[in-house]
Amino acid sequence: MVKAVVLGAAGGIGQPLSLLLKTNPLVTELALYDIVNTPGVAADLSHIATPAKVEGFLPPDDGLKKALKGADVVVIPAGVPRxxxxxxxxxxxxxxxxxxxxxTGIATTAPKAFVLVISNPVNSTVPIVAEVFKKHGVFDPKRIFGVTTLDVVRSSTFVSEILGDLSLAPSVTVPVVGGHSGVTIIPLLSQSSHPLPSNLSQDKFEALVKRIQFGGDEVVKAKDGAGSATLSMAYAGAEFTAKILRAVKGEKGIVAPTFVNLSADKTSGDALKKEIGKDLEYFSAPVELGPEGVVTIRPLGKLSDYEKKLVEAAIPELETNIEKGVSFIGSSKL
Known part of the structure; x- marks a missing residue:
């Protein structure tokens, strides 16, 4: 029995994400929470012929607490779009x-749940969740994840486009590390499972990196004020959730880039800090997943000179983003 909870389930990401989780055979119970419309979303999804039982909750009458009770995995796409x-x-x-x-609701009702943070800016919201859990004495860095999967999905798609064959997209794997906004997004294209053409110009290569880093802006502009990346983010969120669920069920060897607290595995976390040359508290890196969450944080491996410069450029921004999240809780009344 696996209970998944979506917080912000009636929104642009929340609805398609809830749909995808309803179709996941590993989910047996799906609880949806938002400030509006969740009973309707739940009723709609409940008609789909898959095993998961769906229920929607609103804030009145302890709705958040009821939604979270007994949760195994909590996914948070709540918030306003850019x-x-x-x-x-x-x-x-x-x-x-x-x-x-x-x-705060998760920390007091379902502190052992795996928490998957989609709400932007992830580089700051993941530290916010962690600091709230610390204040409640229930912090486990192995169980809190920033979902950076969309950067990986975009990399796979854009590389396959350059290779001229979109049918390759599902099999193209590019590690994306650092963080989840702008210059903190570092695609390690030198480690792509499908190498880029040897005759690709430097200009086109740099344009590809920028497109991966600022893919969200491309969508915001194309939607002309009507929203941000919701459908692709829902897909990415469901993909990462599925990996967590498979790992919890005991499947071995599942590795995915995700933004985590580097104390989740002290040995590999400290090794990564040495690799990037900075004592950061959080970083997105390929993480091996297991029944307890983070098993180990994989090294970045051999980087090109260009990628080393991307890491250097990302670090000051990451430091600022992380500190912003930590300070927000430091100055908040919980």
């Missing part, structure tokens, strides 16, 4: 408070 002209600071001010309150 709109044209909106800075990440604007986004942070709104979403930080939402994530803090939801994290």
């Amino acid at each position: 709109k044209p002209g909106m800075t990440r600071d604007d986004l942070f001010k709104i979403n930080a408070g939402i994530v803090r309150d939801l994290a």
Whole structure:
């Protein structure tokens, strides 16, 4: 029996994510929570002929607590989407408070659940969840994850486009490390399972890196003020959730890049800090998953000179993002 909970289930990411989780055979119970519309979303999904029982909850009458009771996995896509002209600071001010309150609910009702954070900015919201859990004395770094899978999905798609064959996309694997916004997104294209053409110009290579880093802007612009990356993010979120569920069930050898607290495995976390040359508390790296969450944090491996520069450029931004999340809880009343 596996209970999955989606917090923010009526939103642009939440609805398609809930649909995908309803179709996952490993999920036997699906609880949906949002400030509006969740009973309707749940009723709609409940008609789909898959085993998961679906129920929707609203804030009144302890809805959050009821949704979270007995949760095994909690996925958080709650928050407002980024709109044209909106800075990440604007986004942070709104979403930080939402994530803090939801994290408080998890810490007090389902502290052993695996928490998968989608709400942006992930580089700050994951530290927010962790700090809330620390204040409640239930912090386990092995069980809190920032979902960076969309960067991996985009890399697979864009590389297959350059190779001229989209049918390759499901099999193209590119490790993406660092964080989950702009310059903190570091695609390790030198380690791609499908090497780029040897005659690809430097200009086109750098354009590919930028497209992976700023793919979200491409979607925001194309939607012309009507939203951000919701469908692709829902797909990516469901993919990562599926990996967590498979690992919990005992499947071995599952590795996925994710933004984690590097104390989740002290030995490999300390080794990664030496590799990047900075004592960061959080970093996205390929993580081996197991029944307890993080098993080990894989090294970045051999980087090209260009990739080393990307890591150097990402570190100051990551430091700022992480500190912003930590400070937000430090100054909050829980």
